[in-house]
Amino acid sequence: MEKLKTLFKSKADALAGEIKDIIKEHGTKKIGEVQLAQIYQGMRGITGMVYETSLLDAQDGIRFRGHAIADLQKKLPHADGGHEPLPEGIFYLMLTGELPTKADVAELSKDWAARAQNTPAHVFKAIDALPINTHPMTQYVVGVMALQTESIFAKKYAAGVNKKDYWSIMFDDSMNLIARLPVIAAYVYKRKYKGGGTVSVDPALDWSANFAKMIGYDKPGFTDLMRLYFTIHADHEGGNVSAHTTHLVGSALSDAYLSYAAGMNGLAGPLHGLANQEVIKWIFEMQKSLGSEQPTGEQIAAYVQKTLSEGKVVPGYGHAVLRKTDPRFTAQQEFAKKYMPNDPLVQTVWKIYETVPPILQSLGKIKNPWPNVDAHSGALLTHYGMKDYEYYTVLFGVSRALGVLAALCWSRALGFPLERPKSVTTENVKAWLKGVDTIWD
Numbered sequence: 001m002e003k004l005k006t007l008f009k010s011k012a013d014a015l016a017g018e019i020k021d022i023i024k025e026h027g028t029k030k031i032g033e034v035q036l037a038q039i040y041q042g043m044r045g046i047t048g049m050v051y052e053t054s055l056l057d058a059q060d061g062i063r064f065r066g067h068a069i070a071d072l073q074k075k076l077p078h079a080d081g082g083h084e085p086l087p088e089g090i091f092y093l094m095l096t097g098e099l100p101t102k103a104d105v106a107e108l109s110k111d112w113a114a115r116a117q118n119t120p121a122h123v124f125k126a127i128d129a130l131p132i133n134t135h136p137m138t139q140y141v142v143g144v145m146a147l148q149t150e151s152i153f154a155k156k157y158a159a160g161v162n163k164k165d166y167w168s169i170m171f172d173d174s175m176n177l178i179a180r181l182p183v184i185a186a187y188v189y190k191r192k193y194k195g196g197g198t199v200s201v202d203p204a205l206d207w208s209a210n211f212a213k214m215i216g217y218d219k220p221g222f223t224d225l226m227r228l229y230f231t232i233h234a235d236h237e238g239g240n241v242s243a244h245t246t247h248l249v250g251s252a253l254s255d256a257y258l259s260y261a262a263g264m265n266g267l268a269g270p271l272h273g274l275a276n277q278e279v280i281k282w283i284f285e286m287q288k289s290l291g292s293e294q295p296t297g298e299q300i301a302a303y304v305q306k307t308l309s310e311g312k313v314v315p316g317y318g319h320a321v322l323r324k325t326d327p328r329f330t331a332q333q334e335f336a337k338k339y340m341p342n343d344p345l346v347q348t349v350w351k352i353y354e355t356v357p358p359i360l361q362s363l364g365k366i367k368n369p370w371p372n373v374d375a376h377s378g379a380l381l382t383h384y385g386m387k388d389y390e391y392y393t394v395l396f397g398v399s400r401a402l403g404v405l406a407a408l409c410w411s412r413a414l415g416f417p418l419e420r421p422k423s424v425t426t427e428n429v430k431a432w433l434k435g436v437d438t439i440w441d
């Protein structure tokens, strides 16, 4: 992978030079203003970090280095016989800013399959030490944490390393970790749902096909779904909980394993990545409660009102930034229209899409009544037989590694410092409101 590493370094050096000049010439210019409400309400809309790999627009959705998902489905290389982009390609794009060739992507597939061999036995033992009913995300994070023994960054830092070389060892760690995540994820799946067993990587297969094969779902449709899934969940700019946590923890020079595991603990929250399991759980409970596999719009509307009246959120709807239907939802809907338009669960997801937004809109307080990425994914997985919904967030996590680790390589290559925003107490705020103006120091 020396070619990719050298290309990344040349891009990073060029940008580091530009950033130096930008800060020198424009460093005192102001970006927006912070309102008191924002610091109480999750820092929404405060521009507070630089994150190179993707950018989110409230109306148009995610752009990976300027490219929309629909464009990338055409522009990124596909596997022979495959119909969806290979996620190796989106990693290459996020890391270098360039669209890869088919050969570039094939090289990455081969490299990751080679790096994934011989995952240390203690990783599996650490997972095996957990009770079988442990949530799959916990098992997954424990596996990642156990793998931290392999961190080159941690070892080299302990031995003494020049800060100019941080990028290089972060790159090596990131590549090794990404390569082995499907192994850990597949091991957790087999252990929890298939009675256990070993997993091994086929050097001839791409990252997604290897994962699909390891978990025992190697039909071409599912493999293609995984390629799409791992591509569209890879990144969502820097402020979301998993990306921001990885970035924050990484800013302390925690290695890729520690930083990514921290991000995954954030992804495991129900307002973030766990929403994908919550959606399908909510639909299954609705079907059961109504005694119908395909409830009508009126029945769904009544069930939504019940959910809201119990003080719960409707999972899969709403977003902190987006203000339209998530293009990642649309990409999955298009996949379903092509391969499974008559699937009853898929049709129920579409009926929910017709029914929920006007109800949420009528409440007057929800800024985005439209579906997000998590509203559709479970129905696609269920179609191929994967009904084990507690596992779904692990899939999101495997994909999210591509973005957050590419971004971490950039953070080290650009020499980004420790992140340390200022906090205040409400006592401070009350004093400030009375005109005491020194409290922010």
Ligand code: CMX
Pocket: 240, 270, 271, 272, 273, 274, 275, 312, 313, 314, 315, 316, 317, 318, 319, 320, 321, 365, 366, 367, 368, 372, 373, 374
């Ligand atoms: N169902 C019910 N109420 C909702 C809602 C939903 N889907 N979405 C937002 N609201 C509520 C909020 O809880 C908040 O209520 P209070 O004022 O009573 O506290 C109010 O509407 C305003 O919220 P908002 O500004 O529109 O949304 P936020 O930026 O605060 O929250 C999100 C965004 C995603 C957490 C929220 O929409 C939500 O909880 N959605 C359901 C969970 C979900 O699908 N999460 C996945 C997001 C995508 C991902 O990260 O994977």
